[in-house]
Amino acid sequence: MSRNVKNNVPSGKKKAGRPRRFDETVALEAAMEVFWAKGFEGASLEDLTNAMGINRPSLYAAFGDKNALFSKAIDHYGETIASPAQVGFHNEASIEKAVTAYFELALEGQCRNGDCAKGCFIAGMVGLEDGCMPELQAALAKQATATHQGFVERFDREIKEGRLGPTPDAEARATLMMDLMQAQSYRARTGATRKMLEDQIEMRVRAVLA
Amino acid sequence: MSRNVKNNVPSGKKKAGRPRRFDETVALEAAMEVFWAKGFEGASLEDLTNAMGINRPSLYAAFGDKNALFSKAIDHYGETIASPAQVGFHNEASIEKAVTAYFELALEGQCRNGDCAKGCFIAGMVGLEDGCMPELQAALAKQATATHQGFVERFDREIKEGRLGPTPDAEARATLMMDLMQAQSYRARTGATRKMLEDQIEMRVRAVLA
């Protein structure tokens, strides 16, 4: 247990060679922040390495090229920010609390650096680079479809069990909720304060549950 | 009338020097398309000059640098695409028709090249370049505020004259309508077909007028 702990290999054999001087996860987080703030094309290798605290060869050895790093940043965003919002939604028993939780958790991710609003990482990126990275676009679309489907199933259940009116139908409600989340993200990116967006959550919830 | 017509100076004195071989407006339109598809940083001078059918010095003489060209493209978008949607809204007598017209005209602009959806030009740009072009961001925000205010006034009138319920209030309805327009734009940018978006308009209208 005491052996090898410096090498981040808590048990068994250590890895040979010079140990890494940075944590892969915190470096990825820093990269995500840079992409978030500057976009894919706007984020230069110098920006990235500065923020991550490593130099170019280390970056390429650990993450691959810029595209691969971006792709990993997307995944990281999904795991640490996007998916908690969905989980929060599905874990609430009451549909009203579920929808509210979704908007609140999404806002948490959109405004995580104090009041400095930055919007949804994915929403700000996707669709801009024309034809570039089509496989990435496809992956994002697939992820969005899965999220949408989860919402549809929940709304369907609520409607079937009489806790929600039949119109708008589950499909429309799911679309509406994702639309309003996206709009909230857009407002976060374009100068809205956190307080403004918090005050609008009730309106969004009502629109989805009307 | 016959004199000077080749020089695009229909009356009076002609301009000295070699005449322009391109139409400024169609060149600007082409530039807007490139920015629209690739974003500001993604659009290279080569992309722009190729699409506009002119070469670099002509571009710089006619429009200034890349930032100035982008700014003029934004203005052009507002005049030819964004503002018609607002006018369409304000010209309809019935509020239901007004809201519907707004979404339809916005969709017109978002999908203008056949089924190839591209979303809202402004929405796709704003907020991405971190701290870059702050004066441009401010101009866009001001324009958005003016649009919002116009909607608020109309909804206020409808509510006061009893054609619309008091909740959500005019402010919330205006926010909601712009949010749903923005969401429609986002969907247009991320692969939704025109038909899908047309079918969703009724849902959006209902959400605003609920």
Add this chain to the structure above:
DNA sequence: AGTTTTTCATACTGATCGGTATATTTATCC
């Protein structure tokens, strides 16, 4: 100790970026 393996640091590559200097065309003005 000495070899091996992995990472780190510096400096470099060719390509592309936005922007421009130079010179040639094409028109009007005198």
Add this chain to the structure above:
DNA sequence: GGATAAATATACCGATCAGTATGAAAAACT
């Protein structure tokens, strides 16, 4: 028919881009 003025075309500029070659440094293995 010059002289002048404006727009064209070509080629170039320094800066920056993403990506990499090279060698030193730091650990484990034998």
